[in-house]
Amino acid sequence: MARINVIYARSLNHCIGKGGSLPWHLPKEYAHFKKTTLGHPIIMGRKTYEDHKSVLPGRLNIVITRQKDYQALPGIELVASLEEGIELARQHSDDIFIIGGVHFFTQGVAMADRVYETVVDVEIDGDAYLPNFDFSQWRTETLLTHEPDERNKLKFTAYLHQR
Numbered sequence: 001m002a003r004i005n006v007i008y009a010r011s012l013n014h015c016i017g018k019g020g021s022l023p024w025h026l027p028k029e030y031a032h033f034k035k036t037t038l039g040h041p042i043i044m045g046r047k048t049y050e051d052h053k054s055v056l057p058g059r060l061n062i063v064i065t066r067q068k069d070y071q072a073l074p075g076i077e078l079v080a081s082l083e084e085g086i087e088l089a090r091q092h093s094d095d096i097f098i099i100g101g102v103h104f105f106t107q108g109v110a111m112a113d114r115v116y117e118t119v120v121d122v123e124i125d126g127d128a129y130l131p132n133f134d135f136s137q138w139r140t141e142t143l144l145t146h147e148p149d150e151r152n153k154l155k156f157t158a159y160l161h162q163r
């Protein structure tokens, strides 16, 4: 049985996106995302894909859309639901990562074995928000704490919640 992982970064007020993009520029947080997901299938909604519009290297990229004629870059696997994406992903790895957006994080956390959550120490006025997930019954460890620096101007903390 493949392990289902969810990975996201949110602000203190649970915002994850603004205007179709991430509401911050944090290369160090992105490096954490890359290191964690590398070598594993990543599943995302069509809008999350369009935010970067590329094939993230070293990972099977699976994009969920209802559009039957959607044109994606070569190397992108298109599916019509999260379930279909998981079915495809499990043929390639024992670890599957759900990487956005709101609907798939919400659906994903309900079924996940592990949630990689980064909390960015800022309040954002955006347009994509997560519900307040309750991890009080999960085992939580802190993976990384970052203090603001020249290239990563916001403080953030990366957690791993295991069910």
Ligand SMILES: NC(=O)c1ccc[n+]([C@@H]2O[C@H](COP(=O)([O-])OP(=O)(O)OC[C@H]3O[C@@H](n4cnc5c(N)ncnc54)[C@H](OP(=O)(O)O)[C@@H]3O)[C@@H](O)[C@H]2O)c1
Pocket (backbone or CB within 6 Å): 007, 008, 009, 010, 015, 016, 017, 018, 019, 020, 021, 022, 023, 044, 045, 046, 047, 048, 049, 051, 064, 065, 066, 067, 070, 080, 081, 082, 099, 100, 101, 102, 103, 104, 128
């Ligand atoms: N902070 C983070 O960790 C993080 C991570 C990822 C994304 N984001 C941000 O979140 C925003 C994008 O997320 P989003 O929630 O707006 O969109 P999204 O989940 O990435 O994509 C939504 C699209 O997925 C497809 N979809 C949704 N539900 C579906 C279903 N049940 N069955 C089949 N297809 C379905 C539809 O595509 P079609 O319209 O093509 O049918 C829908 O328009 C951006 O701002 C992005 O930067 C943040």
